[in-house]
Structures are given as structure tokens and as C-alpha cells.
Amino acid sequence: MTSDSIDIINAFALLTNFVILPALSYGSQLALGALAVTLVYSVLRFSNFAQGDSMAFGTMIVILLTGFMISRGWTISGIPTALLVIPIAIVFTSMYLLTMDRLIYRHYRKIKAKSITIVMSSIGVMFVTGGIVRFVLGATAQKFEDGERFIFSVREFKAYTGLEQGIAFKTSQFLTITIAFLLVAFVFYFLQKTKTGKAMRAYSDNKELALLSGIDPDKMVQITWLLVAALTTIAGALYGLDKGFRTSTISFITLTNFCLCHCRRYWLSNWGNCRCFLSCIF
Amino acid sequence: MAYLEGKNLVASYGVVPILHECSVEVEKGELAVIVGPNGAGKSTVMRVLLGMLEATSGSVTLDGKDISMLSTQDRISHGLAFVPQTKNVFPSMTVEENLQMGGFIRQDDINKTIEEVYALFPILYDKRKQLAEQLSGGQRQQVAFGRAMMTKPSIMLLDEPTAGVSPIVMDEIFSNILDVRNAGMAVLMVEQNAQQALNIADKGYVLVSGRNEHTGTGKELINNPEVRKKFLGG
Numbered sequence: 001m002t003s004d005s006i007d008i009i010n011a012f013a014l015l016t017n018f019v020i021l022p023a024l025s026y027g028s029q030l031a032l033g034a035l036a037v038t039l040v041y042s043v044l045r046f047s048n049f050a051q052g053d054s055m056a057f058g059t060m061i062v063i064l065l066t067g068f069m070i071s072r073g074w075t076i077s078g079i080p081t082a083l084l085v086i087p088i089a090i091v092f093t094s095m096y097l098l099t100m101d102r103l104i105y106r107h108y109r110k111i112k113a114k115s116i117t118i119v120m121s122s123i124g125v126m127f128v129t130g131g132i133v134r135f136v137l138g139a140t141a142q143k144f145e146d147g148e149r150f151i152f153s154v155r156e157f158k159a160y161t162g163l164e165q166g167i168a169f170k171t172s173q174f175l176t177i178t179i180a181f182l183l184v185a186f187v188f189y190f191l192q193k194t195k196t197g198k199a200m201r202a203y204s205d206n207k208e209l210a211l212l213s214g215i216d217p218d219k220m221v222q223i224t225w226l227l228v229a230a231l232t233t234i235a236g237a238l239y240g241l242d243k244g245f246r247t248s249t250i251s252f253i254t255l256t257n258f259c260l261c262h263c264r265r266y267w268l269s270n271w272g273n274c275r276c277f278l279s280c281i282f
Numbered sequence: 283m284a285y286l287e288g289k290n291l292v293a294s295y296g297v298v299p300i301l302h303e304c305s306v307e308v309e310k311g312e313l314a315v316i317v318g319p320n321g322a323g324k325s326t327v328m329r330v331l332l333g334m335l336e337a338t339s340g341s342v343t344l345d346g347k348d349i350s351m352l353s354t355q356d357r358i359s360h361g362l363a364f365v366p367q368t369k370n371v372f373p374s375m376t377v378e379e380n381l382q383m384g385g386f387i388r389q390d391d392i393n394k395t396i397e398e399v400y401a402l403f404p405i406l407y408d409k410r411k412q413l414a415e416q417l418s419g420g421q422r423q424q425v426a427f428g429r430a431m432m433t434k435p436s437i438m439l440l441d442e443p444t445a446g447v448s449p450i451v452m453d454e455i456f457s458n459i460l461d462v463r464n465a466g467m468a469v470l471m472v473e474q475n476a477q478q479a480l481n482i483a484d485k486g487y488v489l490v491s492g493r494n495e496h497t498g499t500g501k502e503l504i505n506n507p508e509v510r511k512k513f514l515g516g
């Protein structure tokens with residue numbers, strides 16, 4: 001091999017290590033949050049400003065449960081404990097979101113409030129949720145990562161390939177990208193193929209006609225919040241694993257999620273979710 | 283007692299009274315038409331029959347059973363079906379998905395009913411993978427019909443099925459409605475095209491300011507000089 005082609009490969013390794021892999025995992029975390037925002041916007045017809053803080057709430061539960069599990073020694077070597085507690089955290093986050101819906105959003109749906117009213121009330125929910133998280137965890141940074149740090153490190157990569165530039169592949173990156181891909185595929189399948197998913201799209205398309213077809217609006221709203229809770233908790237946990245957790249940072253994710261939600265108009269179309277996912281990554 | 287009966291219905295939007303003791307009824311295998319000037323409360327009658335608007339007084343009975351207290355969804359599962367005037371399809375879903383959503387509340391196999399709808403409207407079979415928003419007005423009306431038929435209703439309520447379509451499509455839609463009636467269903471529709479609608483109707487109601495002004499068979503109403511003068515343009 002000429003030194004030129006070696007240079008190109010080295011450059012590619014450098015780019016992968018510092019740009020492509022971090023961007024892919026960050027994009028995946030955002031994509032999940034954006035998908036949650038999109039779901040709320042499409043089904044409930046308002047921009048949910050509390051999304052970032054709901055993510056913080058989900059992550060908070062994950063952090064608390066992880067601490068509990070580690071203190072009891074209930075861990076599996078090699079796997080981050082945070083992943084194991086995600087299902088339980090989703091249950092808690094669902095309960096929280098459903099309670100908020102009961103207490104606040106349902107009222108505005110009932111009186112057929114303008115979208116902007118609900119958006120403003122979601123800002124209220126944002127402050128309350130952020131307050132709860134800061135009250136429980138404080139404002140300092142939290143690390144809750146354990147288990148294997150790297151799939152392969154820079155040194156291992158260099159030793160294996162003999163290149164000058166190395167690539168490190170963190171476990172958290174691998175998990176983030178894989179889980180995000182699987183989740184997006186699941187949501188896509190759910191909305192396109194299952195009866196409940198189609199009913200959700202129908203409800204989003206035309207509420208009155210959905211009612212006339214015997215689709216229960218309350219059930220659609222609940223399912224939306226459950227999906228949102230799952231996406232939110234997973235996104236928050238993955239983000240926290242990858243970058244550490246800090247309440248103020250994670251709240252700002254709302255804005256990033258919104259930027260990505262210009263894709264929302266595609267979400268019902270066949271390739272919508274894939275496009276959403278791809279454009280989020282790049 | 284008629285199959286579907288709305289008796290002495292009184293209803294209002296907020297403080298604005300719309301219906302004053304208005305009554306309509308329709309038998310199985312019969313086509314009843316409600317005509318009347320704008321703002322007479324024609325669509326409101328439908329909304330009350332469907333439970334989308336609560337009546338202040340009066341009763342709605344289906345097959346002798348009082349359904350006044352039931353929710354819209356429960357009335358749908360009792361055999362009522364409704365095709366609204368506008369927004370009567372799910373635009374970003376395919377024709378087939380529209381039909382599947384129509385049969386949402388059914389627990390049994392709905393594929394046979396979908397086949398029946400395709401048999402009635404062959405064009406929908408060709409377009410089954412297309413989004414409803416890409417169809418023409420007449421085709422979309424057929425999707426709306428098909429969606430409503432998916433619950434295997436015993437009575438169809440139609441709100442101005444021919445609004446905004448060309449005369450040729452209008453004839454087509456009326457012939458579809460007659461097919462549905464001939465299949466033994468009860469059909470109640472609100473129509474702007476009073477002349478054509480009364481021509482094919484078994485029974486007609488002329489509604490003025492929320493009251494029954496004239497009632498009779500379609501022929502009777504067409505031949506009634508007062509109705510002709512006021513509503514059919516001489």
C-alpha cells in the first residue's frame with residue numbers, strides 16, 4: 001500500500017473517532033426525544049415544552065434505581081446497571097406523565113383550549129418537573145455509568161490494525177446507536193402495522209371521524225403518553241450514560257428536540273420515521 | 283314504532299336554540315331525506331341522533347330501545363353509522379387503512395366486509411394502496427361510504443353526501459345510496475339538492491327554523507305547491 005492510501009485510512013479513522021461515532025450517538029439520543037415530541041404534537045396537538053425535563057425526570061429515576069441496585073450489589077458484570085433498571089423507570093415516568101395529563105392537559109382538551117394555551121401550561125409542567133428533579137438530585141453533575149467502558153479502546157484498535165490513528169468505541173455509544181435504531185424501527189412498525197398504531201394515526205388525522213369509528217380518544221392519549229414515557233426515559237438514560245447527567249443541560253435538550261421536529265410532518269408517511277431518524281443523526 | 287325515531291327533539295348550541303320539538307323517523311329499507319333552508323337545523327338533527335350533541339329534551343329510540351343516554355361510540359356499536367359532510371376520511375391513511383379503521387370496534391374478521399365494499403366500489407380496490415387525500419372528490423366520498431359500512435350498520439346517516447360534487451358524480455352517489463337502501467339498510471340523509479333528493483326519497487321532511495314544516499313521501503312533497511314555491515324554486 002502506498003503511504004497516500006494509508007493517509008486516507010488514517011484520516012478516516014480520525015474522523016470516525018472524533019466526529020462520526022459521537023455524532024451518531026448524540027443524534028440517536030436526540031432522535032428518540034424528537035420522536036417523543038413528534039408523537040405528542042401529532043396526537044395531542046401541542047408542542048410539549050416539558051419534554052426535556054420529562055427526560056430529566058426519567059433519568060432521575062434511573063439514577064436513583066441504579067444507585068439502589070449497586071448498593072445492594074445487584075449488578076451483572078459487563079452490562080451498565082442503568083440499562084437493567086430502565087423498564088422500572090419507564091413505569092414510574094409513565095405514571096408521572098399520566099398524572100400530569102390527568103391534572104392539567106385533560107382539562108384543556110375538555111374545554112377545547114387553543115393550542116397555545118396548552119403549550120403555555122406545558123411550560124408550567126416543565127418548571128414543576130425541573131424543580132422536582134433539582135430538589136431530588138441537586139444541581140451537580142451525576143455519573144452513573146458502570147460495567148465495561150469500551151467495546152474496543154484506541155490502543156486495542158491501533159494494535160489490531162497497525163494504523164497511526166485509533167478509534168475508540170465506547171459501550172455507551174454502541175448501546176445508544178443500537179437501542180435507538182431498534183426503538184425507531186419498533187415505533188415505525190407499531191404505527192404502520194398494528195391496529196392500535198393505525199388507530200393512533202387515525203385519531204391524529206381526524207379526531208371526530210375516529211370517534212365515529214369507535215376509537216376511544218382517552219385510550220389513544222394514554223398510549224401516546226406511555227410511548228412518550230418509554231422513549232423519554234430511554235433517551236435520557238442513554239444521554240446520561242454517554243455524557244453524564246446535569247439537570248440544567250438536559251432541560252435544554254427540549255430546544256434541540258424541537259429543532260429536529262421539523263420532520264414531524266413526515267412522521268405519518270411511510271418513510272417518515274426513517275427520515276426523521278436519519279436527519280436527526282446528520 | 284319506526285326503526286330509528288327521534289321524537290320532539292329540542293337542542294341548542296350554548297344559548298342559541300336550534301331545534302324546537304323536531305321529530306324524524308326512518309324504517310329499515312327506507313330512504314328518508316331532510317331538506318330545508320340554511321340554518322334550519324338539518325345537520326343538528328343528525329348530531330343529536332348520533333349523540334354528538336346532547337338534546338335538552340326529547341328521545342331517540344332505535345328498534346324500540348331508548349338510546350338517548352348512550353355515548354356516540356355506543357350508538358355506533360348498536361348499528362348507527364354516520365358519513366359527515368366534510369372531513370369524512372382519514373387523509374394521510376391508505377384507502378384500505380381507512381376501511382380497517384371503519385371496522386375498528388369489530389372483534390371478528392373484517393376482511394370479508396372489506397371485500398364487499400370493494401365489490402360495491404370497484405375503483406377503491408384499484409386504489410387501495412393510495413392515500414385518501416390523493417383521491418378525487420367522488421372517490422373520497424366512496425371511501426367515506428365504505429368506512430361507514432365497515433361496522434355493518436343497520437342505519438346510515440348521511441350529511442349532504444353530494445355537497446360540492448359535479449352533477450355526474452351526484453347521480454353516481456345517489457345510485458350508491460339507493461343500492462345501500464335496497465340492501466335493507468335504513469338511510470337518513472340531509473340534502474341541499476332538494477329536488478333530486480326528494481325524487482328518490484321514500485319519505486321527506488322539510489325543516490324550517492328547527493320545526494317540522496312539512497312531512498310526506500318524496501312525491502307528495504315535490505307536488506306540494508307550497509313546498510315547490512318556497513324550497514324547490516317554483
